[in-house]
Amino acid sequence: ETGVTQSPTHLIKTRGQQVTLRCSSQSGHNTVSWYQQALGQGPQFIFQYYREEENGRGNFPPRFSGLQFPNYSSELNVNALELDDSALYLCASSIQGLEQFFGPGTRLTVL
Amino acid sequence: AQKVTQAQTEISVVEKEDVTLDCVYETRDTTYYLFWYKQPPSGELVFLIRRNSFDEQNEISGRYSWNFQKSTSSFNFTITASQVVDSAVYFCALSEEVETSGSRLTFGEGTQLTVNP
Numbered sequence: 001e002t003g004v005t006q007s008p009t010h011l012i013k014t015r016g017q018q019v020t021l022r023c024s025s026q027s028g029h030n031t032v033s034w035y036q037q038a039l040g041q042g043p044q045f046i047f048q049y050y051r052e053e054e055n056g057r058g059n060f061p062p063r064f065s066g067l068q069f070p071n072y073s074s075e076l077n078v079n080a081l082e083l084d085d086s087a088l089y090l091c092a093s094s095i096q097g098l099e100q101f102f103g104p105g106t107r108l109t110v111l
Numbered sequence: 112a113q114k115v116t117q118a119q120t121e122i123s124v125v126e127k128e129d130v131t132l133d134c135v136y137e138t139r140d141t142t143y144y145l146f147w148y149k150q151p152p153s154g155e156l157v158f159l160i161r162r163n164s165f166d167e168q169n170e171i172s173g174r175y176s177w178n179f180q181k182s183t184s185s186f187n188f189t190i191t192a193s194q195v196v197d198s199a200v201y202f203c204a205l206s207e208e209v210e211t212s213g214s215r216l217t218f219g220e221g222t223q224l225t226v227n228p
Contacts, residue, residue, distance in 0.1 A: 033215065042115075042202055042218030043156070056215055088154055098144070098206070098214060102156035 004093050004103035012109045013081050021076040021106045025093030031055070032074040033100060034066060037088040049074055078108075086110045113138045115205050117219035124193055125227050132188045132222045134203030140164075145179065145186045146204040146216065156202070162186065193226045200224070 005024045035043035045058035049068035063079040092100035114137040147159040174191045204216040
């Protein structure tokens, strides 16, 4: 059974650019959640996707958007990058949201 | 609003010592779930345990044990006979039950545990 995978591992962008992060969910899981973890802090919930629709959103601006595909993989898009967007972005998959299993994360640095 | 507090920012112990990580939570929900995750330096969050709000039985898994006390809104985690490999950041998290399929995890700030040889 393949676990949650994320790509890329690391990414460096400059302010104002756009970025797309990708997540492949664990086999059999239909729900994907995204979290942002700033250095030295706990993860913060961004949003969740279930059956290709957004199903809950945290306190993040609209420039954070996402997609879920029919195979349950997902993308996180961030437009107009700001320095404070530098963080570890974690994807978690689950069956209907309950027990969430996390991927290794994508470390985004915004210069 | 939900909140999770891990008052211990850093803990340092010597190998073989027992260590307890504290977690206090706030929620208005009657049905909720509590979790512990381990985050080694590699960054991936590793699931350790899930408890629901109706099950206050303590649980033991090898060297790990968890003490859930609803009366004090606490869900503490004890590692017995700690080992160097236990060094990591440990997060306590809370999830509300939702009628749709979704749920979101609210994490504490984490406790950095360092086990010295």
